[in-house]
Amino acid sequence: MAKNSSARPLMSRIKDNLPIVVISIFSLILFVAIYIEGGNAQIFNTIITGGMWALLAVGLALVFGVMNIPHFAHGESFMIGAYVAYFTFTPMQEYLYTNPNKFLSAIAPLGAILTAGVAGAILGIIIEQLIFAPLRRRTKKDWIMNAFLLTVGISFVLSNGANLVLGPNFRGISRYWDVKAVEIGGAYMSVDRLIAFAISMVTIGALWFFLRRTRVGRAIRAVSQDETGAQLVGINLNFIQTLTFSLATAMASISGASLLFLFQAYPTVGGTPLYYAWYVVMMAGLGNVVGAIIGGFIVALLQTATQLFVAVSWTTVLPTVVMILVLLIAPSGIFGSEVKGVQEQ
Amino acid sequence: MNSGKVAQEQSNSWNKFVEFINKLGFNPLGLALLIIIAVLPTTTPYFQQEYIVRWMIMGAFLAAQSIAFDFTSGYINIVNFGFAALLGVGAYASGIFANTTPFIAVAPGLNPWITIWLGAIVAGLVGFALGILTLRLRGIFAAVMAWFLGIALMGLVNNWTALTRGPLGMNPRKFLETTNNLPYFYIIFTMMIGIYITLKLVTRSHYGLAFKAIGQNLDAARASGINPIRYLVFNFTLSAFFAGFLGGFYAHYFGSLTPSTLMHTSKTVEILAIAYIGGRGSLWGGIAVAFPFVFLIELLRTNFSDLPGLHLVIYGVLMIVIMIYYPGGLAGFYDWIKSKVQRK
Numbered sequence: 001m002a003k004n005s006s007a008r009p010l011m012s013r014i015k016d017n018l019p020i021v022v023i024s025i026f027s028l029i030l031f032v033a034i035y036i037e038g039g040n041a042q043i044f045n046t047i048i049t050g051g052m053w054a055l056l057a058v059g060l061a062l063v064f065g066v067m068n069i070p071h072f073a074h075g076e077s078f079m080i081g082a083y084v085a086y087f088t089f090t091p092m093q094e095y096l097y098t099n100p101n102k103f104l105s106a107i108a109p110l111g112a113i114l115t116a117g118v119a120g121a122i123l124g125i126i127i128e129q130l131i132f133a134p135l136r137r138r139t140k141k142d143w144i145m146n147a148f149l150l151t152v153g154i155s156f157v158l159s160n161g162a163n164l165v166l167g168p169n170f171r172g173i174s175r176y177w178d179v180k181a182v183e184i185g186g187a188y189m190s191v192d193r194l195i196a197f198a199i200s201m202v203t204i205g206a207l208w209f210f211l212r213r214t215r216v217g218r219a220i221r222a223v224s225q226d227e228t229g230a231q232l233v234g235i236n237l238n239f240i241q242t243l244t245f246s247l248a249t250a251m252a253s254i255s256g257a258s259l260l261f262l263f264q265a266y267p268t269v270g271g272t273p274l275y276y277a278w279y280v281v282m283m284a285g286l287g288n289v290v291g292a293i294i295g296g297f298i299v300a301l302l303q304t305a306t307q308l309f310v311a312v313s314w315t316t317v318l319p320t321v322v323m324i325l326v327l328l329i330a331p332s333g334i335f336g337s338e339v340k341g342v343q344e345q
Numbered sequence: 346m347n348s349g350k351v352a353q354e355q356s357n358s359w360n361k362f363v364e365f366i367n368k369l370g371f372n373p374l375g376l377a378l379l380i381i382i383a384v385l386p387t388t389t390p391y392f393q394q395e396y397i398v399r400w401m402i403m404g405a406f407l408a409a410q411s412i413a414f415d416f417t418s419g420y421i422n423i424v425n426f427g428f429a430a431l432l433g434v435g436a437y438a439s440g441i442f443a444n445t446t447p448f449i450a451v452a453p454g455l456n457p458w459i460t461i462w463l464g465a466i467v468a469g470l471v472g473f474a475l476g477i478l479t480l481r482l483r484g485i486f487a488a489v490m491a492w493f494l495g496i497a498l499m500g501l502v503n504n505w506t507a508l509t510r511g512p513l514g515m516n517p518r519k520f521l522e523t524t525n526n527l528p529y530f531y532i533i534f535t536m537m538i539g540i541y542i543t544l545k546l547v548t549r550s551h552y553g554l555a556f557k558a559i560g561q562n563l564d565a566a567r568a569s570g571i572n573p574i575r576y577l578v579f580n581f582t583l584s585a586f587f588a589g590f591l592g593g594f595y596a597h598y599f600g601s602l603t604p605s606t607l608m609h610t611s612k613t614v615e616i617l618a619i620a621y622i623g624g625r626g627s628l629w630g631g632i633a634v635a636f637p638f639v640f641l642i643e644l645l646r647t648n649f650s651d652l653p654g655l656h657l658v659i660y661g662v663l664m665i666v667i668m669i670y671y672p673g674g675l676a677g678f679y680d681w682i683k684s685k686v687q688r689k
Binding site: 070131134135138139142144145146148149150152153154156157160161163164167168271275278279282286311313314315316317320321323324327328 | 424488504658
């Protein structure tokens with residue numbers, strides 16, 4: 001398709017990619033409108049929000065692409081990350097109050113976020129081994145739907161379990177780094193936000209490198225293209241699937257941890273991130289990792305525009321209407337999804 | 346001789362009776378259990394206590410919801426993730442039509458017995474729209490679309506404060522003046538039986554076959570001459586209609602509505618758990634599970650009041666275990682026992 005499209009006239013190329021063209025124009029208009037109304041501050045806000053949705057959505061897309069699991073408990077991984085970061089960071093903070101140390105107070109938040117990532121990876125391994133491995137052994141029939149409902153159950157258990165063990169209290173911190181806000185282009189951005197954005201970009205970059213350049217990463221991509229073929233060339237399917245799932249969970253935990261100052265930790269904190277991650281993935285195309293990154297920024301644009309031009313409380317209503325329209329025009333997302341088995345289910 | 350004839354006649358009339366109730370979707374055991382449930386709150390002292398009657402009402406309410414939910418998920422294999430939102434739409438519509446204290450412009454103050462039907466019709470219309478929207482989508486896409494629509498509806502109710510008072514909640518008037526719970530139990534019990542019989546009759550007809558065919562393989566169903574549009578939309582509309590109908594009951598029984606307690610996704614998950622533990626595609630499984638569950642949950646809640654949400658964790662774990670190891674649920678187990686008995 002891509003090769004011979006350069007030979008064809010522009011109009012027919014536009015017609016072929018109508019959803020992408022419409023969304024691009026729409027995003028551009030929103031971008032300009034946000035810039036005019038809110039200036040640089042809102043643009044930075046949008047980009048930073050987009051970065052975090054992208055990080056969440058990439059995990060979701062990866063799990064769907066490789067394992068065909070529509071992960072509904074992704075928000076709960078976010079929640080676990082937030083809790084772990086809270087419980088590792090607050091003791092460190094208290095220690096640093098009594099004996100101040102500049103280097104340690106710069107490093108401590110990163111340590112907390114990293115711990116959250118490790119905890120997320122472990123959680124992913126546990127869930128995969130405890131729930132999806134037995135299901136895979138029993139039956140592959142109706143896999144997508146069964147897996148989806150299982151993750152619904154997991155999310156229910158995790159969020160209510162957190163409520164049971166830790167109570168409904170909000171546990172949050174005001175900031176990770178006790179530094180003044182930085183001025184960029186006339187807009188003040190807190191250091192926490194900038195670093196959260198950097199973390200999400202670095203994580204996505206690392207994942208990109210891992211998938212493209214390493215042996216195991218190639219094996220993951222091979223499994224996402226053809227499970228049987230991958231098995232034939234000697235790839236250990238169980239290992240790859242467990243690894244993928246724990247990677248995705250770890251990424252959600254990292255974003256939960258790095259956004260602790262914004263969201264706080266409480267049992268149902270995962271709801272909003274889950275909604276936006278799903279939103280991105282549905283719009284970009286299920287299982288499309290690159291699409292998820294771009295989609296994250298488009299969704300952030302929509303969100304900022306709604307907040308700016310309508311009201312904060314409408315952010316769940318108006319973007320959803322846009323989403324429904326997108327799904328009506330392009331049922332498998334604007335960038336399409338080349339995942340096997342999606343359309344048959 | 347004579348006594349044999351009488352016995353034969355008796356067994357004949359018994360067979361006729363079984364045949365008749367079979368047509369309505371019952372078997373003798375199930376009917377007997379339902380009758381026991383129906384008479385319990387009037388006969389046994391334990392069940393006459395007000396709070397126990399409230400539990401029974403909750404049980405019947407959840408059971409009726411799971412029947413309407415299973416009608417979609419168990420037959421056409423699309424999980425309606427916006428079910429609770431549809432129920433909320435029915436509840437709010439009914440409450441608004443019935444309102445006599447006009448904090449809003451639209452308050453005709455109709456009788457709740459009429460508005461419950463209006464609420465059901467409004468929810469049915471939303472269900473119709475949802476059916477149209479999900480036509481081109483399959484499986485997981487349709488479920489997520491329904492989820493998004495549910496979130497959008499909840500956001501709408503939260504924001505349309507002129508009509509719904511948003512998060513403050515509205516207080517629709519009750520069906521009856523009495524504070525006694527018993528009449529409400531019989532209202533919801535009748536609704537539950539009515540919904541069950543209606544949906545059972547629909548699924549027994551050629552509609553049920555078409556639903557199952559669509560649920561198993563849409564393309565094959567289309568190839569054998571089934572028009573999926575008609576059946577899908579019909580299914581969504583009917584399921585949403587009954588969801589709204591039950592929402593109307595909720596509105597005029599509890600007399601207080603807030604979007605987050607009524608329309609949140611976690612409410613759908615509760616119904617999903619009950620319907621799946623009861624058994625997909627059985628309709629009755631939800632009834633069999635809901636009543637014992639409500640008692641179990643309420644007993645847990647009163648005995649372990651320091652552990653909030655324990656019952657929800659148990660719900661979730663049970664659902665996961667059943668989905669992995671016993672996907673047939675209770676109804677599958679019953680069929681298995683039945684086939685064992687018949688073979689002997």
